[in-house]
Amino acid sequence: MIRHLLSAADLSHEEATLILDTADEMARLTEGRAVKKLPTLRGRTVVNLFFEDSTRTRTSFELAAKRLSADVINFSAKGSSVSKGESLKDTALTLAAMGADGVVVRHSASGAAYRLATSGWISANVLNAGDGTHEHPTQALLDAFTLRRHLGDLRDRDVVIVGDVLHGRVARSNVLLLATLGARVTLVAPPTLLPLGVENWPCEVTYDLDAALPGADAVMMLRVQRERMNAAFFPSAREYSRRYGLDARRFSSLPEDAIVLHPGPMNRGMEISADVADNERSVIVEQVTNGVYVRMAVLYLMLAGSGTGSAGGEDAA
Known part of the structure; x- marks a missing residue:
């Protein structure tokens, strides 16, 4: 069904629902x-090509592929030919x-996964595990x-x-x-941490966290990515936590059945307090x-029964 998965925007409602339903079946x-292994992708080879460090995501993909009986190759840019100047095309x-x-x-450059999938260098299915910002x-x-x-159908949530x-x-x-x-x-964030064009996204945007919480079915806290920042986007960590952190007081303003998510890794005490992170309504x-x-x-829907070859395509550089 899925040739590549490069963007959430690529998925229709039916395709997204199929993936989620298939994930339910994988869990079942x-x-x-x-013994958690299924024979579905026996004989297939999945390469984890990580130009950025991410132990959690790489391990998750590796475990997923191995549970489907695929052969897995982990390729890290550090210590490889990439660190010696090899290009994405040569890799x-x-x-x-x-x-x-x-x-x-996974790559630090936005659009790297799309480039790999559409260049003609490789005919394999490509899955974006994070490209830049x-x-x-x-x-x-x-x-x-x-x-x-936890919530059932997400429509109108x-x-x-x-x-x-x-x-x-x-x-x-x-x-x-x-x-x-x-x-x-x-979306709730200080103005300095919102991208240009966010007003065109299919969402509401506010700077006031306290006003947004009482009607929420779920709240997702994002990590402050200080390693990507080269300027002062807020006065201090303490000030950020005071304005945009989810602490016990703010947590108490949520509806009783609301849940808390975080993609990890967490900065405990900054965007989320320890007591909220460890609460029973936290699903982190x-x-x-x-x-x-x-x-x-996703790997099953991309690779099971696919006729992908392994030869590189025309030079599209």
Whole structure:
């Protein structure tokens, strides 16, 4: 069904629902079993091509592929030919020669996954595991899967997303996917942490967190990505936490059945307090578990029965 997964915007309501339903089935088939492996992708080769460090995401994709019985190759830019100057094209051609059926790519440059998928260098299916500040579609899918498990149908549900929208790719993918699934999304952030053009996204935008929380079915806190910041986007960590952190007082203003999400890793005490992170209505650990089911579903729908070859295509550089 899915040739590539590069953006949450690529998915129709039917396609997104199919992935989430398939993830439900993956969970049903593996939860509670001593042997969690399924034979679905036996003989397929999945390459995790990570130009950025991300132990959590890479491990999740590796576990997902192995549970489907695929062969997995982990390719890290550090210590590889990439660190010696090899281009994305040369790396892609090498992977094609290895017989890769699917490539999971994470890159610091926005658009790198799209380039890999459309260049003709490789005929494998490409899955975007995060490109620059652009998108992270499987994170949005696992968040939607988690929301759906707790809230049911997401149509007309209110989801508040709070934090560093400018430097993160999670917010954009979540806004696009949740809008496709019929949810109402409100972004909350200081003006300095909102990207240009955010007014054209299918969501509401506010600077007032306290006003947004009382009607929320779910609130998602985003990590402040200080490693991507080269300027002062807010006066201090303490000031940010005071204005935009989810603490016990703000948590108490949420409806009684509202849940709290965070894509991780968390800055405890900054965007979220420890007592809220560890509350029973926090589903942050559950998101990690659900990420494996969702990535199993995407890999299955991309690779099961696909006729992808492994030879590189025409030079499109």
